Amino acid sequence: MATPMNVVHDFPGAVSMSFLRYAVLSAVVALLLRRVFGWNSVTLKNQKRKPATAPSLIPFISHTIAIASGGEKLFSTFKQYCGLTSPIRFRMLGQDLILLSASDIRKTVHNPHVFTDNKLRARFISNVFGIPQAAADVVGVDNSGSAIRPTPGSNVAPDRRIVRMQQETAFDFLQSKDGISTFLDKFVGFLEQEIATKKIGEEWKEFDDFFDFVRKTSSTAVMNAVCGPRLMQRCPKFVDAFWTFDENVHLLHIQLPKFFIPKAYEARQVCLDALKEWKRNAIETTKGNTYTKEDRWDETWGLQVMRTRNGLYDRFKEYHSDAARAGSDLGIVWASNDNLIPAAFWLVQALVKSPELRDRCLVEINEARLPAVDGDGLPRFDTEILIKQPLLQSAYHEVLRTQVTSFIARDVEQDFVLGDHLLPKGSYALTVPWVENHNKERWESRPGATGHPVEEFWPERFLVPKKDGEGAEFSLKGLEGSFFPFGMGHHICPGRHFATRAILNLVATLVTAFEFEPVEKESWKDPGQNPQTFGYTPFRPTKKLPFRVRKAV
Numbered sequence: 001m002a003t004p005m006n007v008v009h010d011f012p013g014a015v016s017m018s019f020l021r022y023a024v025l026s027a028v029v030a031l032l033l034r035r036v037f038g039w040n041s042v043t044l045k046n047q048k049r050k051p052a053t054a055p056s057l058i059p060f061i062s063h064t065i066a067i068a069s070g071g072e073k074l075f076s077t078f079k080q081y082c083g084l085t086s087p088i089r090f091r092m093l094g095q096d097l098i099l100l101s102a103s104d105i106r107k108t109v110h111n112p113h114v115f116t117d118n119k120l121r122a123r124f125i126s127n128v129f130g131i132p133q134a135a136a137d138v139v140g141v142d143n144s145g146s147a148i149r150p151t152p153g154s155n156v157a158p159d160r161r162i163v164r165m166q167q168e169t170a171f172d173f174l175q176s177k178d179g180i181s182t183f184l185d186k187f188v189g190f191l192e193q194e195i196a197t198k199k200i201g202e203e204w205k206e207f208d209d210f211f212d213f214v215r216k217t218s219s220t221a222v223m224n225a226v227c228g229p230r231l232m233q234r235c236p237k238f239v240d241a242f243w244t245f246d247e248n249v250h251l252l253h254i255q256l257p258k259f260f261i262p263k264a265y266e267a268r269q270v271c272l273d274a275l276k277e278w279k280r281n282a283i284e285t286t287k288g289n290t291y292t293k294e295d296r297w298d299e300t301w302g303l304q305v306m307r308t309r310n311g312l313y314d315r316f317k318e319y320h321s322d323a324a325r326a327g328s329d330l331g332i333v334w335a336s337n338d339n340l341i342p343a344a345f346w347l348v349q350a351l352v353k354s355p356e357l358r359d360r361c362l363v364e365i366n367e368a369r370l371p372a373v374d375g376d377g378l379p380r381f382d383t384e385i386l387i388k389q390p391l392l393q394s395a396y397h398e399v400l401r402t403q404v405t406s407f408i409a410r411d412v413e414q415d416f417v418l419g420d421h422l423l424p425k426g427s428y429a430l431t432v433p434w435v436e437n438h439n440k441e442r443w444e445s446r447p448g449a450t451g452h453p454v455e456e457f458w459p460e461r462f463l464v465p466k467k468d469g470e471g472a473e474f475s476l477k478g479l480e481g482s483f484f485p486f487g488m489g490h491h492i493c494p495g496r497h498f499a500t501r502a503i504l505n506l507v508a509t510l511v512t513a514f515e516f517e518p519v520e521k522e523s524w525k526d527p528g529q530n531p532q533t534f535g536y537t538p539f540r541p542t543k544k545l546p547f548r549v550r551k552a553v
């Protein structure tokens, strides 16, 4: 049979006609095949190779252990791939993991029918928040995505689209102007109450750990804002239990039995029991009440979103149990604290540790200061001015760059061609923003970055010279698609606007209201980065940071 190639060689004079006929014919056939069978993508897939395999000591076993055990092992496994430019495959027992670089992430988040997260999410909420299996499965089988229109190919009934409904309740509230300002007002109010309970006066008062101080003060304020004050009035140990639970999230996720981590299970139970009681009380005391869209917060339910979520779960019989609802509420409490609180800590500690940085930030903070009103002497700020201050913004983003570790993970539902590679169906695609945030080439080439290695916390990293040459301004230019501490696409963090405002407000309040002084300068010099919960929450310091504090004069 004459193939196009030997036609060309045997009859040189007839080349152009035969070739043309062949070209037209094959184009038509290719088009038909592509329409009917998707032939083109099959051929493409056959020509692609799977991503290179990351080296390992014992095939399958080493990667499985390193990745499943989390913490230091997981951190040092991924740390080697800062600067990654093409996907790399980790062979694991059961499922391959493909580590993607920033340049690939857009294709994953914008192809939600290929890169799904419903099964991952179901596993997470069941293992970590203790949501009963039947309730977690409602999420697990919902492959319709979070957009208004269901993802192509999904056949989930409209009234079973729980992922979309959950997202709608959270995003409608947390991304609206009124939702953000309600949340922020409540947070600031509760923060002031918390500060007042510390009874810090003009005499120096010593505390043994700055991380613990910031964490307790600010998370109590966030939790009161989210759930209203009754949760913690009824269960004063909620905050401590919550942070013990949070430190073990990675171990709960891999279902390490209770025998190995009894404290984690006990702490989670304290939180779940408290949330069950809180909800029973909320339902009981507000029976018969009518709420309007304008009722964005009340003492019993806290944020409107807590109430609307409860209404949403009425529609799913699998969520009628107290356990399912408490698990889901724990999810919201966790999402609103796990990143925000440690990030806030890292920013305040940077200012406490460096009087020079603090003084420069104070100039910006004072520009946002509001006139004193009720004689309590507490400083208050216009947050919309605070969030526009260049050095503060830059230092805050540098904290996000260096300390946030949350992964962006998706299941690969269909074979997918990504550049020269084939991502096989059944694998697990992972982007590790922290790895991207330590790409030398990208970060050391920022304006003025010479002499500021990527590992260094350099508060000016996000500043660029102003066009008129007068001073510097905050800028994310050139980092689009490569710096995404809040994720990207449909699942981008809906709490990001609140988080930024709450963190800058907290920092401004603390450094203006008080004078802090490190006590053991050595531990403050390098607080370390504990990677225990790498992939889930920001680093924590490895050392206690003793300090003294007094009211600012």
Ligand code: HEM
Pocket (backbone or CB within 6 Å): 146, 167, 170, 174, 335, 336, 337, 339, 340, 343, 404, 406, 407, 408, 409, 485, 486, 487, 488, 490, 491, 492, 493, 494, 495, 496, 498, 499
């Ligand atoms: C510095 C603070 C924060 C950081 C760095 C952060 C980061 C993230 C990241 C990386 C994701 C995952 C995105 C993805 O998978 O594509 C996420 C999701 C989420 N965050 Fe945040 N977050 C912060 C604060 C908050 C706060 C304060 C809230 C709530 C009040 C919140 C609520 C959520 C929710 C509900 C989701 C799930 C969204 C979805 O899957 O549709 N976050 N966040």
